Amino acid sequence: MEQTNHDDVSSAEVARAYSGSLGASSFQFTPLWESVDYVCSIILSWYDFPDFKGGEALQQLVRAYTIVCRLVSSPCTGCPPLARPSVERDIVTAAEVTQSLVVYSRICDMIRKRLDTVVGMRFRDAAEQPPPRLLEDYIVEWKRFITSVNMLKFVFSYLHGPWQKYGVPPGLMQSTEVIALNKWSEMLMNTNFQEALTNQIFELVAMDRHHHPNMERAQILREVGHALGVVSDARSNWYVTLVEERYLQQLTDFCKLKTEEMKLGDVEHYIEEALTIFRDETERAIRLLAQSSIQPVVQRIAEVLINDELSFLDEFISSEIVKNRVTQLRQLYSLLSQSQVGLRHLRDEFKKCVIEKGRREINEACERAKNSNTGVYQVALEKVISVYRDFQLPMKAFGDKGDFEKELIDGLHNVLTACSYLDPQNMLGREVARFAHNELISRKLGVRCEEDEGNMNNIVILFRVLPTKNLFVETYPMYLCSRLLSTEYVVENERLLIQEITQTGECTRDFMNKCATMLNDVGEVSERLSEQFRDKAGLTDLNFHPTVLNSYFWPNFLPEPEMAIPGYLQMKLLEFGKFFQDVCPRRHISYVNRLSQGVLRFNLSDASPVQGLDICVGVRHLPVAELFNCCAEWELQELIQSVGNDNSNSCLSAINDFAKHGILDIHEEGGVTLKSHLREVLPGCRVSIGRTPDIRNRKIVLHETKLDRETKVDGAGSSDFSPERYDVNTTTEQMVALSTQATLIRAFKSEGTASFSQLFERVENESPAHLKPSIQQMKVALEFLISREFVRRNEDGTDTFSYVT
Template sequence: MSQNGMTVRPQPPMPTNKDDITGTWNYLEWGVERIMLALKDGVDLKTYMSLYTSIHNFCTAQKAVGSQPQNNLNSSHRGAHLLGEDLYHRLNEYLKRHLTSVHEELVKHSDEALLTFYITEWKRYTTAGAYNNHLFRYLNRHWVKREVDEGKKDIYDIYTLHLVRWKEDMFGSTQNAVMDAVLRLVEKQRNGETIEQSKIKDVVESFVSLGIDESDSARSTLDVYRQYFEKPFLEATSKYYTAESQQFLAENSVVDYMKKAERRLDEEKERVALYHREEIMGPLMKTCEQALIAKHAPILRDEFQVLLDNDREEDMARMYKLLARIPEGLDPLRTRFEAHVRRAGLLTIEKVAGQGDALDPKAYVDALLEVHTQYAALVKSAFTGESEFVRSLDNACREYVNRNKVCEKNTTRSPELLAKHADNVLKRSTKSTEEDDMEKLLNQVMTVFKYIEDKDVFQKFYSKTLAKRLVNGTSASNDAETSMISKLKDASGFEYTNKLQRMFQDMQTSKDLNLAYDEWRNDNFDKEDRKDEIDATYQILGTGFWPLQPPTTGFIPPPAIVKTYKRFENFYNNKHGGRKLTWLWHLCKGEIRANYIKMGKVPYTFQVSTHQMAIMLMFNDSDTVAYDDIAAATTLDKGTLDPSIGIMLKAKVLTASPEGASPQSGTSFTLNHGFKHKKVKVNLNVQIKSEQKAEAEETHKTIEEDRKMLMQSAIVRIMKSRKQMKHAQLVGETIQQIKSRFSPKIPDIKKCIDILLEKEYLERLDNDELGYLA
């Protein structure tokens, strides 16, 4: 009978004498050959049992002699040992001869035919090896185990022996041809042809099976697979994709190439599940990424600017995913992205910068946000919100927020304008702002605030505008105010918002105090005694927490309000002995009903400052009042008096004599009985631009003073803990401690150190060191 060109010998007789080594082996060899070559038909149970029995008898032939004396036991075992060894080596020689004939057949084939033959023979051979391992298990359990236990080399269980023989007699001389056939098959698939993938999977499994651990045959390694399959496979992969990518890029656009590279990477990933070991995934992907991405990274990066300029979001996302696969692949993209965002920010701000001092805070903040919103969305969608791209965006925004055309002459312009914008957002307006919209607007303020370097400037201007909103009752809502303070606290800490929160506490305390005053007044004075009082509310503001300037001019309040405020003063002094009230008349305001002119039947009401109130009440006694009389009665200085009258002249509440004259000595003013206005309530309490400018200048002065104190306190705090320090180190640590509030200049820090040396908080030591003086 023949199988694949190899002949199966006719069955020899079963040995009757178990000591007949030659006859026994001839019978066994016939059985093994049946298993090796005629596996499809196999052997029947009777034949299998006769083969198994022959092996058992053969291995125990010497042990059958039971009358051996005790001192001959060793020679008995040695005899059995020699028989087991003979059987093992005869089987080993048979496998060599068998594989020689298989090899002779294999070399007649090539390409897929060679693979088909190799896989068929491998499966037949290893299945037969499993049968033989079972057939020779008595040999495995006794002779093989004893040899292995004694540390003998090159002895294996019968199945492993089959693998060793294949590895030495077949694999060494065929693996190159097999791998060449595999690689040609894979190349066909990469070129779009359909292949029989199971063939490659079978080859992979055969290479893995041949990873025999020489020190422990029970264990296997991937050494053979890695050296003879994985290594050439990766080399061929690199060669294929290097050539393909170069040709494709020469003939197509970068964007088309990126799509192609994406597809190729996905295909290779899918192949791992189809016929590879999972272990190849990492090395295979790295090989593909090197050939498809790393070698062409400069070309891809050059295209990035074009994609940015044209808002090609999908293609940027594709480029990001590709370059993210290689080490440091994204660094140049982040650098270009940062520069691009910075340029975009500066260009956008240039468009609104032409307004100069008249620049609308909202227009400025909207310009800042426009660029940030656009590129924050891009980072999230195209760059998966990756932290390093977020950092690049933050760096760019910090640059264009703090160093742009608007900030050229005044480096603190950004925080000042942001504070003014926040003031406009939080002020009560004619069109009501929905709660969700308000929260959105406040979040936008905080977005810009995050990038502001001079946070102390924002704090100063914000606290001033907050104070005005609270004093004048112009806040859109207390909830919005507290929400904003909470956001600032989260961003910059408790100390940053401490005074802002105390201002709110004072407002609540003032409400409670007004209620207590009303009760006290009702309990202590009858209606007759209260009829001369005017309706008034009082705000008690803590000196240390409110950024309010003391009056800059003398002022005598009008007699009409003296009784009212004096009575409150008495109440307060009785309730809080030892406290002193300082009246801030320049911040007070009220309403006057103009009974001499009406809109229909309703008298006009003038909303006025207390200074304007004092002026207007003088017209109760006469329709015309001289400038000099007003100045004498109110004691207001010219800088305050003239604008106050000027507003009333502009509104045509008063007329000047001589006509068109400005407020000055010698001029007189007359009530305009022909006054007309489209509203019943007329607001005359308008801040003058010169006052606004002076206030801003004053705020900047206080900022400078506060910065000096902050730097000095930081220096003292550092030196108190360190005792001694090098001058340069002290400067560096001071910058670190206060950079969250503003960006200090080194010359300013050095001046503060000199001041502290003069005040003897510090002393100079040798080697440019400074010491702390307790």
């Protein structure tokens, strides 16, 4: 270092280069480069110069950097010609560009000579030593070389500035670090060196596979791999070329050899050994190789042990799924999940087992049901649930996330589609809705409606496996209506089931809104209105609970034939109608007697086992019951006349309902009790309170709400209910709604007042084909305009509407 300082001071040219003013005119090229070359030689051998550190090293680097700036930015005399004259002819620019190219070429030569004469010689000597000598020397020389390159990068950084590259053909001058890595890569191209390096690498790998793991050897292999991965070759990098590809080939040969040995035993032994190989080889890859090699190692093992041997595993897969052997299935899943091909094959086999078992058991059950004249659909649906439950155990063995739920559902879907005993397009959806109805009525659970295992209840299972869900979506609200208008429902169960069906994502939002509104009508809305009415009217002696239904969400109901309503009930209906108009002035309410029901208390004698019976009755039963409160026996013709109904059939039907349960007795002329139902008014026939009522059940249901499913199109009234679905795409529905509202506004502006039929006819004529509304959508649009006070309903009883100006 003292000699270096002496040479710099003694050289006036060099001193002027790093300490002179920026306006210096020209320099001599050779002295300046010799000074830079001397510093670079120290940099490349920095570990041999203990004084080259700290401030001294920094001073040398800064001086070399300054001299390089002079070499490439100031005119220099004595600049040698380029080694490639053709390049110089292609460059038509100042002399400084030529000087930059000369400096660049000398950097390349300097690094190449260093690697060939010093580093390469050390590697050749280390290759003759036992492993891991070459690997250790490679790591040491690589770290020294990288340190040198970082210092050279600073010294020649000005050379690669944008002004120095101005006028130079693109791509001709690479950065210092790229030059260094390229020269190192050229050194690795030596075949003898590659062979020696890989031999020592895989000798250590073989030691690790056949002996206990050694962390020192593992550290050496990881560092060598990291160093090789930094240097690129023609394809990727030298780590992939020299280490990863050969490692994967050796791993393939090893796994194939082990496969032949493992197949000599049974399949369970094969799975256990394969899992052991996966575990050991994955741990070895993590310990010895780069992070990027772990996934290729797993994939290569999977290709040999799983993908190529699926035919060997097929029979075992099917038998274990059918037998529900959880331990074996878990091991099988752990193995096949290592491969995408294997996991997909397992899913296919699982679905195949579901189809085979489901088709066999459901067809057999349907055949037995058909031969015994029992309900085929009920038996088939119960068997679907049974098959689903049977496959839950193997499905859980494949993971708790429900990964195989889709295959199970798809398999049952295929079974139902192909079953010759069922009609999936026209009947199956209705039968599932009926099954849901019966299930909810019969079980009456407290909070949740589900089986002991899993969160999927029977109804949701059947809904999900339906090939076509439109029929279920259409029919389910009908049965929901039947339950809600009786006492056979639990709000929590109904709400939970709708929520679970909605969570499947396989039903429309309109279905959810419709069912939720129906529940809200019979629950919160009706209870609130009933409580307000009772508080306002001061009811204490009458159990009066009116149910208010939203006409746009409930099915269509036609009233029963007109009949006399008991006076006290008729009075309360009128009072409630006035109350509703006060509470909801923008809404219109109409009484549908078909839906009304009540509970009669039938008191029995003291000698009876029970004190009384609760009888659920409809409107047609009430006048008959009121008359028997006054008199215990009536002549039939007089009784019908007292009811005051022109339709005697409804009165006879009510009497027959009472007589069926012994509440009333029918006596022919002569006092003989009539055993059959009354079909006509018989002369001399008398009706009295029954002497032997049916006391097996303390509650007798005479009135069941029957749903009218016929859609009314012609002459539809604005207050009628309609069962027509409009479960359509939300965007299309919005377009129809907006178009219908706009057409209604135009009609009101031109007519002023119009009936519902007139409005519907005009909207239908003026709307485009794809925007023609249904009656239900027409009512929704009209109700929207009424709620926004654009239109009002006339109170003159003409069922007309007027535009609010």
